[in-house]
Amino acid sequence: MFELSLLCPEDRVETVSDALDALDALSVSVEDADAQTEAEQALFGEPGMPPPKEGWQRSRVIALFPNEEAAREACALLEPQDFFEGCSVLAVKPVPEQDWVRLTQSQFAPVDITPDFWIVPSWHELPEQARVSIRLDPGLAFGTGTHPTTRMCLRWIARQPQGSLGRTLDYGCGSGILAIGAAKFGATQIDAVDIDPAAVESTNYNASANHVQLRSGLPDAAEGEYQTVLANILATPLKVLAPLLCGRVAAGGSLVLAGILERQADELKQAYAPYLKLEVADSEDGWILMTAQRPA
Ligand SMILES: C[S@@+](CC[C@H](N)C(=O)[O-])C[C@H]1O[C@@H](n2cnc3c(N)ncnc32)[C@H](O)[C@@H]1O
Numbered sequence: 001m002f003e004l005s006l007l008c009p010e011d012r013v014e015t016v017s018d019a020l021d022a023l024d025a026l027s028v029s030v031e032d033a034d035a036q037t038e039a040e041q042a043l044f045g046e047p048g049m050p051p052p053k054e055g056w057q058r059s060r061v062i063a064l065f066p067n068e069e070a071a072r073e074a075c076a077l078l079e080p081q082d083f084f085e086g087c088s089v090l091a092v093k094p095v096p097e098q099d100w101v102r103l104t105q106s107q108f109a110p111v112d113i114t115p116d117f118w119i120v121p122s123w124h125e126l127p128e129q130a131r132v133s134i135r136l137d138p139g140l141a142f143g144t145g146t147h148p149t150t151r152m153c154l155r156w157i158a159r160q161p162q163g164s165l166g167r168t169l170d171y172g173c174g175s176g177i178l179a180i181g182a183a184k185f186g187a188t189q190i191d192a193v194d195i196d197p198a199a200v201e202s203t204n205y206n207a208s209a210n211h212v213q214l215r216s217g218l219p220d221a222a223e224g225e226y227q228t229v230l231a232n233i234l235a236t237p238l239k240v241l242a243p244l245l246c247g248r249v250a251a252g253g254s255l256v257l258a259g260i261l262e263r264q265a266d267e268l269k270q271a272y273a274p275y276l277k278l279e280v281a282d283s284e285d286g287w288i289l290m291t292a293q294r295p296a
Helices: 010-022 070-078 100-105 150-158 177-184 197-207 235-240 242-247 262-272
Strands: 001-008 027-032 057-064 089-095 111-114 117-120 132-135 167-171 187-194 215-219 225-231 251-261 279-284 289-294
Touching: 001 010, 057 070, 057 111, 057 242, 070 089, 089 197, 100 111, 100 289, 111 150, 111 177, 117 150, 117 177, 117 251, 117 262, 150 177, 150 197, 150 251, 150 279, 150 289, 167 177, 177 187, 177 197, 177 225, 187 197, 197 215, 197 242, 235 251, 235 262, 242 262
Parallel strands: 117 132, 167 187, 167 225, 187 215, 225 251
Antiparallel strands: 001 057, 001 089, 027 057, 111 117, 251 289, 279 289
């Protein structure tokens, strides 16, 4: 494969990327041209909020082509275009052959939730100390066990007395990791729901790879009351969902919420106060886990 890399000002990135796509590039990626320098620009906002800016001041746009001829032809067609003004060609060069599968896999190692509860990619041996494990590969949906919010929910699950999880709802299931974790610690009649159909598909795949039985679907698939309700979403949707989620917790049951930053604890407590009394139960890297119990 050959790579054509271009330097583009912010207002040209989209047009140039679209043109490369139309010129049959196999892929087009965009990076901050000033990354790792003093001029590097962070492009992220508060969780749930849009980023402060849509693009970097100067971007490196990299297009992959199957061979040198295709890369040079695309370059020759782009350069005379009006929209290319202000852009420049950085290089047309071969991409070194690599074992891409091995390279990708090497970035994902087993993750310990507790000393004996592990999340393990399918291509890895189980660590010796893993008494309980979830087999999970990175995919389209959120939830590989590396994010603090997922880890805190799993830790909470692992700490519950045996047989106490009961009927369980995973609301915003992503990869299904919490539902599968709950099953491994004795939950029964598990429902896993998400607004994203790709997450529902991913949950089904991961559940069957882990020999776990659950019912999955869009949020309407949740039915009745549950002994355990888990929701790792974000503070803003969690506040909106307060009456719905609390309405799903059975008498004596638990509500477990994640996706909340430390400074958002009070607003969450207030939003849930008409229904249940939330408390901070755990924290990791600036994120907190909040739980509540419905009186029996
Ligand atoms: C942070 S991910 C959590 C995934 C997984 N449960 C975990 O703990 O790693 C949040 C998930 O919630 C879903 N989600 C967001 N808003 C939702 C809503 N209003 N109702 C249901 N699911 C929602 C997203 O599609 C996403 O898959």
